[in-house]
Amino acid sequence: MDSDQILDILFYGWYNKDNVGDDLFEISFKKIFKNLKIKFTNNIKETLTLKYKLLILGGGNIIHPDIIDCLKQINTPYEFWSVSVLGEDQAAIAANSRRIIVRDLESADFMTKTKYKGELICAPDIVFTNYDPSIIKQKRNEIT
Numbered sequence: 295m296d297s298d299q300i301l302d303i304l305f306y307g308w309y310n311k312d313n314v315g316d317d318l319f320e321i322s323f324k325k326i327f328k329n330l331k332i333k334f335t336n337n338i339k340e341t342l343t344l345k346y347k348l349l350i351l352g353g354g355n356i357i358h359p360d361i362i363d364c365l366k367q368i369n370t371p372y373e374f375w376s377v378s379v380l381g382e383d384q385a386a387i388a389a390n391s392r393r394i395i396v397r398d399l400e401s402a403d404f405m406t407k408t409k410y411k412g413e414l415i416c417a418p419d420i421v422f423t424n425y426d427p428s429i430i431k432q433k434r435n436e437i438t
């Protein structure tokens with residue numbers, strides 16, 4: 295990818311790390327956002343070197359202290375998708391995101407109690423909204 299090219303969305307997660315959930319995230323989003331310039335990375339430092347319009351972090355337990363420094367340095371809007379919020383530390387990290395999509399009611403209740411100012415959505419894991427059984431078969435064939 296040309297270093298001057300501006301991506302529409304940069305996705306950060308545990309891609310290509312034998313994490314089936316995030317690998318399905320990538321497959322699903324490539325289908326959903328097929329007309330956009332997108333990139334998937336598991337290297338948080340790329341959030342500082344690439345040009346993009348939106349950073350999406352997700353899913354699962356992606357809200358951890360390793361990402362704080364990078365989030366403080368970027369000027370681009372960022373969101374958390376299909377995540378769990380397990381405590382005050384994670385809520386503090388997510389506090390400045392413009393949107394958070396949590397995947398369980400406990401996380402939604404917790405974020406509501408923190409008076410989160412962004413858009414809060416509680417929804418099933420997003421990979422299930424675009425479910426296509428052939429995706430699982432395709433992924434299984436890649437693994438074997």
